[in-house]
Amino acid sequence: MTRVVSGGITAPAGFRAAGVACGIKKPGTSATPPLDLALVVADQIASAAGVFTTNKAVAAPVVVSRAHLLQSGGRAKAVIINSGCANACTGKAGMQVAREMAEATATAVGSSVDEVLVASTGVIGVPLRIDKVRAGIADAILELAPDGSDRATLAIMTTDPFPKSYAVAIDTPEGTITVGGMAKGSGMIEPRMATMIGVLTTDAQVEPAVLAAALRTVVDESFNAITVDGECSTNDCVFALASGSSHIEITSAADPRLLAPLRAVAGHLAREIVRGGEGATKLVTLHVTGAASREDAFLAARTVANSPLVKTAVHGADPNWGRLIAAAGRSGAAFELDGASVTIGDVELFVKGVPHDDRADRAAHVLQEKTITIAIDLGTGGTGEATMWTCDFSAEYVRINAEYRT
């Protein structure tokens, strides 16, 4: 079993991190400028893997990082991440900036360029000032510390209402493996892809191909199973770095000694992204069962999880199960109304096609909680099922996104 430990992304041995302010983000109300550049450095070259956005309007740093992982054969020394500017849709100049960001980091940490992974997050279409990034890298190098996780985590935030980092350890007969991670949300969060920026670290000793397979497995059931607003960013990526400092060798992606703590950290961070979704006040766990296939179950879960009518009903604590049924019915998944059921918390509101509206008051009570479970049976008699996490949709989401850029 895994246990929670402190230290976030620098909890595993072999990593240092820093977060600095280099003037990319607009100053806030605070007297100190906001942190906007995070640097994570492995003491030795680490095994590395990445999962990237499937958006065809892909940002320059994603193009660069994907190429670097290929060129290096899955090895990395450092990850450099700025917030406040996505360096997306910035044309050839943007590609040049992403490359120079990697080069400056490589020079500073003493690695080859392809051993640096780059990520950016923030507004799309605005040029990223490389002079500011260079100055930030110089500062970050000086600040690198084995307890630098908190500042790095703060430096990757955009509209996130709180920082998201986590670490767990698993004790094995051969010793302890630790996995740490940090992530940012909180808009443009959509299932089916790496939907944010996340960095996971571990001291396991693992080859890049095994690390990549394990990362893919846990991403599919964590970051790919959440949604805030159904949007998929131009910049999404999750990186995993393995330092090997524990000297415990993992040779299979299915090895629970790595998979269990990776899953715990990725799952926690994913749910934290939803909980901190733009304007979110509630975290909803959505179970879909009775589907003709696992794909159908995810199709229905995704449609329900992204339905504005469902999300506003949850916000208003309105047990409007009809919206859940309507969303499942329009999802494209096989659906049998006469066999379908809806349960909110432990309240069965709609059972095999029959409403139980006398239970609506109890369900409304459940919906006032901050953490809610909703179960939908699609009524096909199939065994397909899926779990997703979503949040409610509030007027605050509109306020945030109507005012984000200007």
Add this chain to the structure above:
Amino acid sequence: MTRVVSGGITAPAGFRAAGVACGIKKPGTSATPPLDLALVVADQIASAAGVFTTNKAVAAPVVVSRAHLLQSGGRAKAVIINSGCANACTGKAGMQVAREMAEATATAVGSSVDEVLVASTGVIGVPLRIDKVRAGIADAILELAPDGSDRATLAIMTTDPFPKSYAVAIDTPEGTITVGGMAKGSGMIEPRMATMIGVLTTDAQVEPAVLAAALRTVVDESFNAITVDGECSTNDCVFALASGSSHIEITSAADPRLLAPLRAVAGHLAREIVRGGEGATKLVTLHVTGAASREDAFLAARTVANSPLVKTAVHGADPNWGRLIAAAGRSGAAFELDGASVTIGDVELFVKGVPHDDRADRAAHVLQEKTITIAIDLGTGGTGEATMWTCDFSAEYVRINAEYRT
């Protein structure tokens, strides 16, 4: 050319309509109870056609109306529509109520049961009180009038901020053909299907099969090309009735003498639904060009038109073209960033992959209008294109839908 005429759904000869209050809708703040039952009656049996929701959680009145059109071979004497209760997800009892609603109407207007079309709109999962409907039908029969369109139009509204009716006439060498219509929105509005309740009437003399083909054509480019919130209702349907009173025979669905006025009325009503979308303050016409195919163009248009980030940016008059590109990029349509362009009004903000942010202020000015045109070129060099209509996303949408049921 068509010209606008007054009279709405009763503008074509051969139709009478009524709208009455029968106590299904909750009383509002007004002293008079809200109208909630609409009846449209053809003087003689009319040719009839319908387009129905594709939602698998289909409501009882849709099942009944679809069956009646099949049984009657596309003939109808009357359409009976209640608002305030969708009679959806109401099980076998709901099917019985929908049938009894048709039977009571048939008895009252002196037709066979299958010559009555039934529709319901409102909250899902609540039983429809047939006693109230029966009383309403008795009242409506007495109120039926050749100028009853306005009251019928009011009686089908739910959260609609204003009634939607329209009529046009076309003068031909053989005489004048008139088409009238009424529609209601304004939530659960999604492209690709008949996405609301609408009734179109005409005095053209046209066989059911020709009317059905013409209806399908105009629905695809009107009601199926709009979106408010990406939702597809359990109850959506559009009916067309042709009285033949003009004695002008239409034998082809492509005949512009029927198609042009049908298109004018359906297009106008569809745009009015968007303009009156829940919480909407702006009507956006979205042109997608440069797509690999027409299907790709619609896919991209639909994704952009439903994007919460795009819709909130429009609401905030924020020329955040990056969100348009990101939504197009994630749509699944073929997309080439280097060839892609975005134009808001007449302001080219992003031209073949290059941002022109110095024009952002001009675009922000355009976005302050109530009626906005946005053009996106997907950059593939293809000739596929599509036009859709959408609205902005406001805090008012959240307020309406968080409080709708309770």
